Amino acid sequence: MSDRSYTYAVARIRALESGLFTTALIEQLLGVRTYEGCLRFLAEHGWGDADTPLEAGAMLERERQKAWGTVRELLKGDDEVLSVLLYRDLYHNLKAAIKKTRDPGKHTGRIYYEDCEIDGRQMEQIVADRDWQALPAHMRRAAQEAFETFCHTGDGQLCDMMLDRAALEAIGEAGEHSREPVIRDYAESMVAVADIKIAVRCHETGKSLEFLRRALAPCRSLSTDRLAAAALNGTDAICGYLEGTAYAGGAQALRESPSAFERWCDNRLIETMRPQKYHAFTAGPLVAYLLARENEIKTVRMILTARLNGLSEPQIRERIREMYV
Amino acid sequence: MSGVVFALLGVAIAAGLAGTGSAMGVGIAGQAAAGVVTEDPNKFAKVLLLQLLPGTQGIYGLLVGFIALSKIGLLGGGINWDMPVAEGLLYLMGCLPIGIVGLLSAIAQGKTSAASIGIVARKPEQFGKAMLFPAMVETYAILALLVSILAINAL
Numbered sequence: 001m002s003d004r005s006y007t008y009a010v011a012r013i014r015a016l017e018s019g020l021f022t023t024a025l026i027e028q029l030l031g032v033r034t035y036e037g038c039l040r041f042l043a044e045h046g047w048g049d050a051d052t053p054l055e056a057g058a059m060l061e062r063e064r065q066k067a068w069g070t071v072r073e074l075l076k077g078d079d080e081v082l083s084v085l086l087y088r089d090l091y092h093n094l095k096a097a098i099k100k101t102r103d104p105g106k107h108t109g110r111i112y113y114e115d116c117e118i119d120g121r122q123m124e125q126i127v128a129d130r131d132w133q134a135l136p137a138h139m140r141r142a143a144q145e146a147f148e149t150f151c152h153t154g155d156g157q158l159c160d161m162m163l164d165r166a167a168l169e170a171i172g173e174a175g176e177h178s179r180e181p182v183i184r185d186y187a188e189s190m191v192a193v194a195d196i197k198i199a200v201r202c203h204e205t206g207k208s209l210e211f212l213r214r215a216l217a218p219c220r221s222l223s224t225d226r227l228a229a230a231a232l233n234g235t236d237a238i239c240g241y242l243e244g245t246a247y248a249g250g251a252q253a254l255r256e257s258p259s260a261f262e263r264w265c266d267n268r269l270i271e272t273m274r275p276q277k278y279h280a281f282t283a284g285p286l287v288a289y290l291l292a293r294e295n296e297i298k299t300v301r302m303i304l305t306a307r308l309n310g311l312s313e314p315q316i317r318e319r320i321r322e323m324y325v
Numbered sequence: 326m327s328g329v330v331f332a333l334l335g336v337a338i339a340a341g342l343a344g345t346g347s348a349m350g351v352g353i354a355g356q357a358a359a360g361v362v363t364e365d366p367n368k369f370a371k372v373l374l375l376q377l378l379p380g381t382q383g384i385y386g387l388l389v390g391f392i393a394l395s396k397i398g399l400l401g402g403g404i405n406w407d408m409p410v411a412e413g414l415l416y417l418m419g420c421l422p423i424g425i426v427g428l429l430s431a432i433a434q435g436k437t438s439a440a441s442i443g444i445v446a447r448k449p450e451q452f453g454k455a456m457l458f459p460a461m462v463e464t465y466a467i468l469a470l471l472v473s474i475l476a477i478n479a480l
Contacts, residue, residue, distance in 0.1 A: 007353055007439050011360030014446035015368070280357070280440040325447075 006283050009074035013289045016070065019046065020289075020325045021296050029300070030316065035307040042300065056304045060297050067293035068115060071286050081283045084174040084183050085290060089113035091167035094139065095160055097123040098147050102154075138173070142166030161215045168194050168217030182276060182284035186291075189272040191219040193265045196250055199231035199238055200261065207231075221246050259318050267322045270295055274324070292324030299323075327406055328413025332397050335413075335420030336390045339473065343386025343427025350379025350435025354459075357439035361446045371452050372442050378459045379434040382427035385470040389423045393477050412480070419476035426469030434462040 021029075025045070032038045039054050048059040075082045096111045101124065112120025117136070126132070127147065132140045142163060150159040168191045175187020195216045202212050212228035222245060230237040239251035253264035269291060276288035299321045306316040358372035391400070393416055398404035441455035 005356065007356040008360040011357035011439065011442055011446060012363050013360075014443040015361045015364035018365075018447050280443050281436070 004078060004283075005281070006074075006286065007281055010280055010282070010285045012070075012074065013285045017285075017289060017292075017325055020292055021045075021300070021323055022325050023323050026299060026303075026320060026323060029303055030313075030320075033307075035304060038304055038307055047300075056301070060301055063293070063297055065115070067290055067297075071290045072115075074286055075283065078283065080174075080178060081180055081183060081287065083117065084171060084178070084187065085287065086116045087167050087171050087174070089116040090118060090136075090139070091163050091170075093118060093120055093123045094127070094135075094143055094146075095163050096120070097127040098143075098150055098159060098163075099156060100124060101127045102150060138170040139166065161211070164194075164198075165215055165217050172217055172219055180283050182273075182282065182287045185272050186269075186287060188219060188221060189269055191217050192221050192247060193250075193268050195219060195222055195224060195227060196238075196242065196247060197265055199227045200235070200254065203231045203234060203238065257318065263319060263321055266295055266298065270322055270324055277324075288324065295321050295324065326410060328408035328410045328416075329397065329404065329406060331410065331413030332393065332408065332416035333399075335417035335424075336393045336397075338417070338424035339393065339420040339427075340383075340386045340390035342424035343389075343431065344383040346428035346431030347380050347383030347386075350382070350431035350433075350438070351376060353432070353435035354379060354438035354442065357442040361442055365446070368445060368449060371445050371449060375438045375442050375445065375456065375459065378438050378456075378463065379431045381463060382423075382431035382434075382466050385423050385466060386427045389420055389470065389473045389477065392474060393420055396477055396480060415480055416477065419473055419480065421473075422469040422476075423466075423473040426466055430462055430466045430469075434459050434466075437462055 029038060029041055032041050036054075039056065039059065042048070042059055043054060048054075048062045052058050052062045071085075072082065090113075093112050093116065097120065099106070100111065112123065114120060118126070126134045127143075130144075130147070132144045135143055142165075146159045146162040146166075149162060150156065171187045172191045175184045175191075178184055178187070198215050199212065202215065207215075209228055209232055212231055213224070216224040216228055218224055226241055227238070230241040235254060239254055242248060242251035242254070247268070249268065250261065250264050253260040273284075273288035273291050276282075276284035279285055302319050302321075303316060306319070354376040358376045361372050362369050394400045397408070397416065437459040441458050444451055444455040
């Protein structure tokens with residue numbers, strides 16, 4: 001555990017947690033029948049700022065910025081915790097930069113996360129110069145390999161797979177070496193759930209065993225060999241394997257429906273974070289708050305999209321994530 | 326050597342250790358209180374009360390110190406500079422309970438107060454229950470205070 005004191009930070013997070021959406025509030029939001037009504041409901045509950053337009057994208061982005069801004073401020077100087085949380089964004093920027101460098105006209109608009117260690121402009125420069133040494137150590141080899149593979153094959157999916165695997169490995173390794181239990185739990189849960197998702201998608205798209213083995217990142221709570229073998233044999237085999245692991249809930253959700261499975265993946269991460277509600281002096285509640293906000297924003301986005309597209313009540317409910325508070 | 330040296334050492338331990346513990350405890354709870362007030366200034370009064378709880382050990386230490394000084398004769402005059410070493414050691418022993426227990430209990434109470442401030446931050450209506458947790462720690466500081474006072478008064 002870190003020697004740093006998180007007493008102030010955790011107390012501040014506790015105060016902020018009282019503003020998180022509870023299941024009851026999500027029910028109230030579900031009760032609002034129109035898209036515009038939902039936006040007004042969010043604005044009434046403090047989403048966005050005074051100058052944020054009453055528009056879903058802007059409001060949700062502002063909420064994400066608020067959550068990250070607060071946690072960044074509270075974790076200032078604590079790179080061990082903060083960097084692990086930013087790995088996904090960092091690798092996303094690398095993927096986007098590699099593809100944009102190869103096909104500049106194809107990828108336009110906002111494709112980068114700007115609030116991470118290496119923003120879009122810097123990443124583009126690194127990829128353009130092939131300056132892999134400018135990247136963090138855990139990215140260098142994977143970046144070079146993915147770039148060369150993409151240049152030779154033009155296969156964006158393969159490039160994504162290589163970098164996704166590298167990102168998961170980096171998260172897993174950071175978790176293993178972390179002194180913070182929350183980072184260990186987060187990394188293990190994150191990698192395991194991502195592996196299960198990869199196995200399911202690879203089965204659906206008929207990928208080979210070799211592809212599966214390259215895509216699955218090692219983790220302590222799952223055997224990637226057995227998961228890969230199960231993915232080749234179909235959904236029942238994946239479920240059969242998962243039922244004997246700590247992820248038995250995933251098997252049940254997978255049998256239910258694809259959206260129930262997606263929901264389980266997010267719920268599983270929130271479940272891992274739930275014990276952090278009872279810690280008063282560690283970085284755990286900060287990480288949990290951030291993930292809870294991400295989960296909340298994702299759920300609200302889902303409801304708004306469903307309202308916009310006129311989805312039925314049961315269809316929406318099937319996609320609603322469990323709330324942290 | 327005069328026993329007064331040991332007696333004063335006891336006074337220093339009672340006031341010093343218990344005061345240090347309180348400073349640390351109030352400091353820990355203060356960090357948590359500041360965190361809550363940053364986001365919700367309306368909870369200032371409630372968290373301030375919780376922050377103050379670990380401050381009592383310092384007062385207990387001061388009280389025992391005063392009683393010991395008074396008994397030695399340093400406050401009212403008439404001090405016996407030829408106090409036997411054994412008597413001085415007895416004062417020292419009498420001061421130890423509040424010194425040691427004051428130090429440790431105040432730190433523990435500060436941590437409990439910080440955790441209780443977390444309860445108030447999330448559920449302000451549970452303030453009464455939140456107060457009880459750090460208050461339980463106080464029991465042991467009071468027991469140590471009683472032992473110290475009884476021991477010093479008996480001398």
